[in-house]
Amino acid sequence: MDEKELLNRFQAQIDAEIKIEPKDWMPDAYRQTLIRQMSQHAHSEIVGMLPEGNWVTRAPTLKRKAILLAKIQDEAGHGLYLYSATETLGISRQEMIDALHEGRAKYSSVFNYPTLNWADIGAIGWLVDGAAIMNQVALMRTSYGPYSRAMIRICKEESFHQRQGFDILYTLSRGSDEQKAMAQDALNRWWWPSMMMFGPHDSESTHSQQSTKWKIKRKSNDELRQDFVDNSVQQVKVLGLTLPDPDLKWNEERQHYDYGPIDWEEFWAVVKGRGPCNRERIAARKKAYDDGEWVREAALAYAKKKKAKEVLA
Amino acid sequence: MSTKKDWPLWEVFIASKRGLNHKHVGSLHAADAEMALENARDVYTRRKEGESIWVVESKFIFASNPEDNDAFFEPAKNKVYRHPTFYDLPDEVNKM
Numbered sequence: 001m002d003e004k005e006l007l008n009r010f011q012a013q014i015d016a017e018i019k020i021e022p023k024d025w026m027p028d029a030y031r032q033t034l035i036r037q038m039s040q041h042a043h044s045e046i047v048g049m050l051p052e053g054n055w056v057t058r059a060p061t062l063k064r065k066a067i068l069l070a071k072i073q074d075e076a077g078h079g080l081y082l083y084s085a086t087e088t089l090g091i092s093r094q095e096m097i098d099a100l101h102e103g104r105a106k107y108s109s110v111f112n113y114p115t116l117n118w119a120d121i122g123a124i125g126w127l128v129d130g131a132a133i134m135n136q137v138a139l140m141r142t143s144y145g146p147y148s149r150a151m152i153r154i155c156k157e158e159s160f161h162q163r164q165g166f167d168i169l170y171t172l173s174r175g176s177d178e179q180k181a182m183a184q185d186a187l188n189r190w191w192w193p194s195m196m197m198f199g200p201h202d203s204e205s206t207h208s209q210q211s212t213k214w215k216i217k218r219k220s221n222d223e224l225r226q227d228f229v230d231n232s233v234q235q236v237k238v239l240g241l242t243l244p245d246p247d248l249k250w251n252e253e254r255q256h257y258d259y260g261p262i263d264w265e266e267f268w269a270v271v272k273g274r275g276p277c278n279r280e281r282i283a284a285r286k287k288a289y290d291d292g293e294w295v296r297e298a299a300l301a302y303a304k305k306k307k308a309k310e311v312l313a
Numbered sequence: 314m315s316t317k318k319d320w321p322l323w324e325v326f327i328a329s330k331r332g333l334n335h336k337h338v339g340s341l342h343a344a345d346a347e348m349a350l351e352n353a354r355d356v357y358t359r360r361k362e363g364e365s366i367w368v369v370e371s372k373f374i375f376a377s378n379p380e381d382n383d384a385f386f387e388p389a390k391n392k393v394y395r396h397p398t399f400y401d402l403p404d405e406v407n408k409m
Contacts, residue, residue, distance in 0.1 A: 024379050073359065080356050084340045093319050093342060150339070157360070296344075300320065303345035 014215050019145035022088040030214055033207065034144055035089050036105075037216065039096045042082035043107035047100075047281050049075045051115040052124065060118060064168070068121065071161055078154045085146035101286050108132075109267065110193045112275030119172055119179075119186035125165015127187075127194040127232070133158050134224045134231075135198070143215035166235070173239045180241075187236070188244045195259070196267045198225040229257050322371040323349040325356075327363040335367050343368075 001009075006025050013020065020026055049072050056072070059065035083093055099105035110128055115121065136158065140151045172183040199205060199221045211217040219227075229248070236243050247260030269275065320342040326335035338357050343349035349368040357363065377385055393399050402409065 021379065023376065070359075073355075077356050077359060080341060081339060087322070087340070153339075296320070299344035299348065300318075303348075306345060 011213075014143050017215075019148060020143050021145045029210070030216075031089050033211060033214070033216060034147065035086060035091050037207075037211075038082055038086040038089075038147055039091070039099070040106050040108075042079050042086060042096070043100045043105055044111065045075050045079035045082060047107045047111045047285060048128075050281055050284055051111055051113070051277075052121060054115045055118060055121050058118070059121075067164055071125070071164060074157050074161065078150075078157070081150040081153055082147075085150040088146045097289065101282065101289065103273070103282065106271070107281075108197060109270040109275060110197050112270050112277045112281060113189070113193050114276055116189070117182055117186065119169065119182040120190065122165050122168030122172065122183065123186040123190040125161050125163075126169055126235070127165070127190050128197070129158060129161040129165060130232070131194045131197040131228050133162060134228050138217075138219040138224060141215075141218050147216075166239075169239055169241070173241055183239070184241050187241055191244050192263065192266075193270075195225060195228070195262055196270075198222070198228070200264070200267075226256050229259050233257050320344050323353075323368045324371050324374060325349075325353040326367040326369075327353075327357060328365040329362055331364050335365065338362075340371060346370075 007027060010020075010024075010026060010030075013024075020030075052068060052072050052075075056065060056068055059068050083096060086096065087093060096105065100107070110131075115124070133155065136151050136155050140148055140155055142148050142151065169183050169186075172179040174180075202208060202220045202222045205221055208217065208220060212220070232243060233248060245260045247258060249258055251258045270278070273279075321344075322340055323343055323346075324340050325338050327338050328335045341349065341352050341356055343352050346368060350366055353366050353368055354363075358366070
């Protein structure tokens with residue numbers, strides 16, 4: 001079969017909602033797009049542990065600490081599901097890690113903001129995980145089988161994350177004036193970075209059109225962002241707090257909430273490495289990786305030695 | 314590109330309950346089989362998803378090729394008489 005025939009068959013398979021599996025023929029651009037998107041997604045899960053890790057030793061109660069640890073462990077698990085799924089496309093784990101550490105691969109920019117107080121852990125769970133879930137629920141139907149399966153697994157686990165975040169904010173919002181102010185301050189700082197998580201407007205998004213045709217992407221950036229806004233406006237009422245956007249208001253005609261302009265200059269600055277914590281995050285990842293080098297080597301040496309013994313026995 | 318070596322890749326199969334079959338859930342890296350088992354427990358059964366885990370090094374899996382599917386699975390395609398619904402029995406037989 002020539003390239004054109006293969007391409008037609010591939011597109012027909014996608015149009016018929018038949019999943020693409022690792023050994024199937026696929027256009028190189030499809031493979032590369034997935035490698036870029038999935039590894040970026042995996043890196044986000046891993047780097048996403050860092051802002052939360054900041055509060056493990058300072059969680060207000062033992063219960064909160066145990067929950068936060070479990071949540072962070074989940075993020076590590078999600079990173080691993082995604083790395084494994086990406087490896088089915090023919091890239092090695094090592095190549096992906098190197099790309100992250102050398103600044104060639106991106107991760108979600110939202111993790112380049114600092115977690116300044118305990119309420120930030122609540123805001124991250126409710127808003128950041130909430131925004132991630134919006135995106136991930138849509139991706140459960142993505143056309144690449146291993147990615148779709150990883151997303152289904154992740155979504156099952158992720159709803160605990162959002163609920164624990166809301167629970168933190170809900171508790172603070174019913175506490176002292178000081179605690180309530182702390183929760184509001186966290187929302188003020190995390191709302192806009194969360195809105196930016198959906199990426200540029202559809203009209204500006206470079207990869208969108210082809211990704212939609214290949215059903216890698218199932219909902220556009222702006223559609224997902226709108227869903228997120230509509231949900232959040234309802235939920236923030238329960239908290240008795242306000243979202244920091246004076247332009248938020250119900251639009252009867254659209255049957256959606258309108259929202260104010262997003263500061264894209266800030267978005268691009270953070271994407272390009274000039275956010276408050278970009279350097280710190282990568283430095284922490286590299287340090288963890290380098291400090292683990294002797295463990296990885298020792299484990300391999302031990303495995304080799306054990307195998308040699310088995311052969312002798 | 315790095316010259317550092319990844320640990321070998323393992324495929325993970327989990328039986329969610331005693332009496333059920335093991336199903337493929339994903340893969341992971343580990344230095345040896347025992348570590349693969351422990352990692353599989355941590356990565357794939359944090360919420361009691363499993364009663365039993367199998368791991369096998371990915372390089373030992375020999376898989377059918379989707380390119381050959383038409384020919385490879387052809388023998389099953391034209392034998393509708395293997396299905397009970399193929400047989401149109403009189404109503405009096407009731408449940409069979």
